[in-house]
Amino acid sequence: MGLTRNGKKGSVRRATSSEGFGSASTYSNTSSFGSLADLGNDNGVDDLGNISVVVRVRPLSEREIQRNDDTIIQVVSHEQIMMRPDVRPNGQSALSGAQSTFNQTLTAKTFTFNSVFDQTATQSEMMDKSGVAKVIAMAMEGYSTTIFCYGQTGSGKTHTLTGPPHLDKPNPFSEEHGLIYRAFVHLFDRLKENTKSDCTYIIKASFLEIYNEKVIDLLNLSTFKKPLQVRWSRASGGFYVENLFTVECEEFDDLLAVLEEGMRNRAVGSHGMNDYSSRSHTILTVHVISELQASEEGVYLSRHGKINFVDLAGSEMTKKTNSQGKTLEEANNINKSLMVLGYCISQLSDPRKRNGHIPYRDSKLTQLLSDSLAGNGITLMVACVSPARSNLSETLNTLRYAARAKHIRNKPVVVMDPREALILSLKRAVMALQEENVHLRNLIDLEKSSSQQPERPLTAVIRSSSTEQVLLAGAATDTPRFSELPAHEAHQLLHSLLQENRALRKENADLYSLREALLRQQEAVTKHNERLIKQIEGKPIRTSQPIMTFLSPDGPSKIEPTNGGSVSARTSPLPQLKRSNSLTSISGRSSLANPLSQSVTLLNQQSPTMGLNGTGILPMAVSREMTKRGFNASKSADSRTSNDIASESLDNDRASLSPPQVYGHRKKLTDLKIDLNFVPKKNKVNKNISLPSPNKIRASSEQPRIRAMSTGTPNGTAGREY
Numbered sequence: 001m002g003l004t005r006n007g008k009k010g011s012v013r014r015a016t017s018s019e020g021f022g023s024a025s026t027y028s029n030t031s032s033f034g035s036l037a038d039l040g041n042d043n044g045v046d047d048l049g050n051i052s053v054v055v056r057v058r059p060l061s062e063r064e065i066q067r068n069d070d071t072i073i074q075v076v077s078h079e080q081i082m083m084r085p086d087v088r089p090n091g092q093s094a095l096s097g098a099q100s101t102f103n104q105t106l107t108a109k110t111f112t113f114n115s116v117f118d119q120t121a122t123q124s125e126m127m128d129k130s131g132v133a134k135v136i137a138m139a140m141e142g143y144s145t146t147i148f149c150y151g152q153t154g155s156g157k158t159h160t161l162t163g164p165p166h167l168d169k170p171n172p173f174s175e176e177h178g179l180i181y182r183a184f185v186h187l188f189d190r191l192k193e194n195t196k197s198d199c200t201y202i203i204k205a206s207f208l209e210i211y212n213e214k215v216i217d218l219l220n221l222s223t224f225k226k227p228l229q230v231r232w233s234r235a236s237g238g239f240y241v242e243n244l245f246t247v248e249c250e251e252f253d254d255l256l257a258v259l260e261e262g263m264r265n266r267a268v269g270s271h272g273m274n275d276y277s278s279r280s281h282t283i284l285t286v287h288v289i290s291e292l293q294a295s296e297e298g299v300y301l302s303r304h305g306k307i308n309f310v311d312l313a314g315s316e317m318t319k320k321t322n323s324q325g326k327t328l329e330e331a332n333n334i335n336k337s338l339m340v341l342g343y344c345i346s347q348l349s350d351p352r353k354r355n356g357h358i359p360y361r362d363s364k365l366t367q368l369l370s371d372s373l374a375g376n377g378i379t380l381m382v383a384c385v386s387p388a389r390s391n392l393s394e395t396l397n398t399l400r401y402a403a404r405a406k407h408i409r410n411k412p413v414v415v416m417d418p419r420e421a422l423i424l425s426l427k428r429a430v431m432a433l434q435e436e437n438v439h440l441r442n443l444i445d446l447e448k449s450s451s452q453q454p455e456r457p458l459t460a461v462i463r464s465s466s467t468e469q470v471l472l473a474g475a476a477t478d479t480p481r482f483s484e485l486p487a488h489e490a491h492q493l494l495h496s497l498l499q500e501n502r503a504l505r506k507e508n509a510d511l512y513s514l515r516e517a518l519l520r521q522q523e524a525v526t527k528h529n530e531r532l533i534k535q536i537e538g539k540p541i542r543t544s545q546p547i548m549t550f551l552s553p554d555g556p557s558k559i560e561p562t563n564g565g566s567v568s569a570r571t572s573p574l575p576q577l578k579r580s581n582s583l584t585s586i587s588g589r590s591s592l593a594n595p596l597s598q599s600v601t602l603l604n605q606q607s608p609t610m611g612l613n614g615t616g617i618l619p620m621a622v623s624r625e626m627t628k629r630g631f632n633a634s635k636s637a638d639s640r641t642s643n644d645i646a647s648e649s650l651d652n653d654r655a656s657l658s659p660p661q662v663y664g665h666r667k668k669l670t671d672l673k674i675d676l677n678f679v680p681k682k683n684k685v686n687k688n689i690s691l692p693s694p695n696k697i698r699a700s701s702e703q704p705r706i707r708a709m710s711t712g713t714p715n716g717t718a719g720r721e722y
């Protein structure tokens with residue numbers, strides 16, 4: 001009995017192929033990879049929000065066989081497990097009738113889980129059918145995920161996660177590798193498949209243990225003497241380990257080296273029930289940081305997914321394990337922390353208690369697992385049990401806790417960099433506003449063209465806008481990746497985007513006012529025009545010039561006397577002409593010499609409500625905006641005579657211009673709310689920034705929340721890198 005800690009120098013080196021480490025491709029992976037939409041299906045993670053629980057029954061151990069222990073576990077189906085302590089393998093009752101009636105422990109009990117694996121299940125089956133592949137997929141999507149093994153000492157937790165004790169070095173040809181090695185293989189296979197996409201991935205890993213309530217970095221031996229501190233991060237809303245080494249793993253072998261180093265340094269001891277018993281809880285975290293180009297303008301969106309592999313030390317009855325001295329102290333600490341974990345699980349699984357106080361702080365283990373248990377992550381629990389009658393009460397306990405854990409609901413969120421989320425949402429808002437701006441300009445230009453002003457190209461109009469400088473400034477700052485910008489430049493970029501956003505909003509509001517003014521103006525002109533038409537119906541008009549321009553929904557039309565002679569109002573073709581498209585040229589000159597124009601001008605002078613003042617000049621606000629946009633305000637008075645009849649088509653146009661439609665695309669931005677916990681030091685940024693779903697974050701109709709994460713202190717792990 002005793003503690004073994006292989007204290008080699010705590011550096012993580014890259015394993016070479018001569019050491020027999022296989023590359024990711026050397027291991028054949030048969031697990032099927034489902035899309036997020038498949039999460040509701042078989043094999044593991046059944047519901048995105050609930051903790052997924054699978055149970056593995058190990059075979060009877062040598063010791064148990066020698067003791068003539070019998071099996072009390074029956075795997076009824078892929079999802080059901082039954083405890084039959086009441087019967088012996090030969091079918092006889094285990095106890096006398098009186099005892100079995102009163103002894104609840106000895107009654108048969110059935111439990112249902114996401115998957116159940118019997119004694120014959122291989123490591124490969126565990127990988128393929130427990131839902132690990134889906135957990136990895138979620139981590140790659142940016143979720144924080146956890147796979148943890150729970151159960152009494154000697155129940156097969158380490159065997160399931162890493163393999164049997166004799167497999168001390170990863171061997172690519174071994175079938176005995178546990179879930180961690182297989183998950184690494186799967187992860188790198190997926191990363192390879194993704195190389196063609198726009199997404200780039202960075203893999204990092206850390207490995208810690210909680211030994212006697214002390215947090216030790218298994219990749220940094222100096223922490224054996226000076227344990228690390230668990231801190232609360234307000235930014236990420238979770239606990240993290242200060243100064244934990246996080247190693248960048250460019251290759252599969254790097255990740256294996258981390259695993260090997262950690263396994264070598266973890267505390268292992270022997271006792272009456274297990275020769276290689278874990279004396280600590282270990283957490284191996286693989287960070288999957290993805291960078292996706294979210295827009296063509298160089299905005300990158302990074303997500304921080306991770307997979308925690310948690311190998312808990314098993315609960316032990318110290319009488320059974322014959323623990324003494326150091327091993328006894330270890331056992332007490334293990335049991336205490338597992339008791340807190342059990343208590344947290346039962347609180348969280350009770351709908352009446354889950355919103356109350358959960359005592360995470362009562363142990364380091366629950367502090368570090370808090371996010372996995374009831375936070376924003378996705379969790380797969382592998383409950384390991386012994387089939388032996390001698391472990392009846394421990395097995396029952398494990399199954400009861402596992403059944404409770406199934407009821408715990410998490411709120412999975414994608415973790416992304418708050419600054420990048422902000423930039424992205426601002427970019428999208430700016431793009432929407434720009435589109436809206438161009439749309440409005442087009443509509444106003446349409447009116448302008450109906451008044452026969454020389455057309456300016458749209459680009460020229462845009463360039464003359466008040467936002468030109470801001471837009472250009474925005475474009476210039478798009479080029480570098482945001483994450484690469486120094487803080488002050490990033491701040492400037494944010495500032496310029498916000499400015500641009502504000503300017504565009506203001507300009508759009510001005511354009512709306514202008515448009516409204518013009519429409520009011522035209523309505524008035526239409527009314528006067530109708531009166532004018534009634535007037536001229538009674539009088540013959542002599543004209544030698546084209547006199548009017550119409551804008552019909554089908555395009556511009558013109559009235560032109562065919563022979564320059566007089567047109568009788570009674571026989572005037574006006575009503576027909578108004579509907580006709582067959583007329584030829586368009587007059588650009590509506591001269592005051594024209595009696596009709598004169599009449600219109602006269603009426604205009606009589607009625608300031610028409611939008612023109614007595615001298616035919618536009619109201620100040622409108623003319624200022626027209627001048628700014630390159631209209632000639634004085635000419636506008638003239639052009640009004642041709643503009644007026646165009647109001648008919650503009651009425652139609654207005655119907656299509658109702659604000660909800662114009663803003664339609666912006667409204668879509670509110671489809672998805674981000675719970676963005678990003679508060680810059682001085683200026684509080686709107687937390688509910690809208691962000692259209694960049695891709696299929698979640699298959700269900702309910703959209704996921706996207707929570708921002710402090711880049712400085714990732715939840716659970718953070719700190720130095722080497």
Ligand SMILES: Nc1ncnc2c1ncn2[C@@H]1O[C@H](COP(=O)(O)OP(=O)(O)OP(=O)(O)O)[C@@H](O)[C@H]1O
Pocket residue numbers: 057058059061119151152153154155156157158159160163164165274276277278279312313314315384
């Ligand atoms: N499914 C299995 N098939 C074959 N052997 C197994 C299986 N599960 C466990 N074992 C063996 O049983 C022994 C105890 O398993 P293991 O060390 O994994 O238990 P544990 O739950 O991690 O215990 P502890 O909590 O004490 O660390 C090991 O020798 C292991 O190889």
